[in-house]
Amino acid sequence: EAQVTQNPRYLITVTGKKLTVTCSQNMNHEYMSWYRQDPGLGLRQIYYSMNVEVTDKGDVPEGYKVSRKEKRNFPLILESPSPNQTSLYFCASSSLYYRGAFFGQGTRLTVV
Amino acid sequence: AQTVTQSQPEMSVQEAETVTLSCTYDTSESNYYLFWYKQPPSRQMILVIRQEAYKQQNATENRFSVNFQKAAKSFSLKISDSQLGDTAMYFCAFMKRNGGSQGNLIFGKGTKLSVKP
Numbered sequence: 001e002a003q004v005t006q007n008p009r010y011l012i013t014v015t016g017k018k019l020t021v022t023c024s025q026n027m028n029h030e031y032m033s034w035y036r037q038d039p040g041l042g043l044r045q046i047y048y049s050m051n052v053e054v055t056d057k058g059d060v061p062e063g064y065k066v067s068r069k070e071k072r073n074f075p076l077i078l079e080s081p082s083p084n085q086t087s088l089y090f091c092a093s094s095s096l097y098y099r100g101a102f103f104g105q106g107t108r109l110t111v112v
Numbered sequence: 113a114q115t116v117t118q119s120q121p122e123m124s125v126q127e128a129e130t131v132t133l134s135c136t137y138d139t140s141e142s143n144y145y146l147f148w149y150k151q152p153p154s155r156q157m158i159l160v161i162r163q164e165a166y167k168q169q170n171a172t173e174n175r176f177s178v179n180f181q182k183a184a185k186s187f188s189l190k191i192s193d194s195q196l197g198d199t200a201m202y203f204c205a206f207m208k209r210n211g212g213s214q215g216n217l218i219f220g221k222g223t224k225l226s227v228k229p
Contacts, residue, residue, distance in 0.1 A: 035217075040121075040221060041221060042118075042203060042219040042222050043217070044219075045218075048216050090157060092157075100145070100207075101207075101217055103156070105155075105156060106156070106157075
């Protein structure tokens with residue numbers, strides 16, 4: 001089954017404690033992205049990757065890091081989380097030939 | 113830069129009736145895709161319908177259809193015979209077709225649709 005898998009689904013952490021949200025896709029897609037969703041703001045792109053070792057900033061990259069060492073994985077790293085990073089996070093993937101994007105199930109992150 | 117605007121934060125419709133959700137966008141690109149995504153309370157993002165900008169014919173998917181007006185940069189979603197399961201947040205989104213940012217979606221802020229029995 002074609003899917004994008006994010007883990008964890010829910011996470012509560014404390015300010016300053018490094019965390020990683022994993023994302024994996026099994027469709028051999030070239031493109032992967034991270035979005036955050038906040039009430040009244042829709043989804044905003046954090047980072048994206050066009051292929052292995054190729055990443056670039058989206059609209060709201062501050063406080064986040066990513067890496068793309070393998071085609072299937074695109075983890076999101078928060079080195080020093082702050083309360084303003086409390087949000088719903090989505091990973092998505094797409095290919096050159098698919099005119100749209102597959103989304104993961106979302107990760108609800110709370111930073112206290 | 114591209115922007116997507118959904119001017120209706122909330123809408124409601126009676127079951128079995130028809131509702132139209134509005135979306136406008138701004139871009140200087142000529143080659144792009146437009147999408148409507150549905151996000152039910154489960155929060156999963158589900159692709160409802162997509163439109164390729166070079167196609168004049170409006171896309172349809174069962175009870176869902178779009179009115180794509182390229183010159184006006186308008187992309188509305190019509191839901192016919194509304195069902196309780198259509199209750200969700202709906203997002204309009206834009207994607208460039210070519211170039212380095214292909215695959216990256218730009219979203220509107222969403223319209224919360226409630227279908228009432």
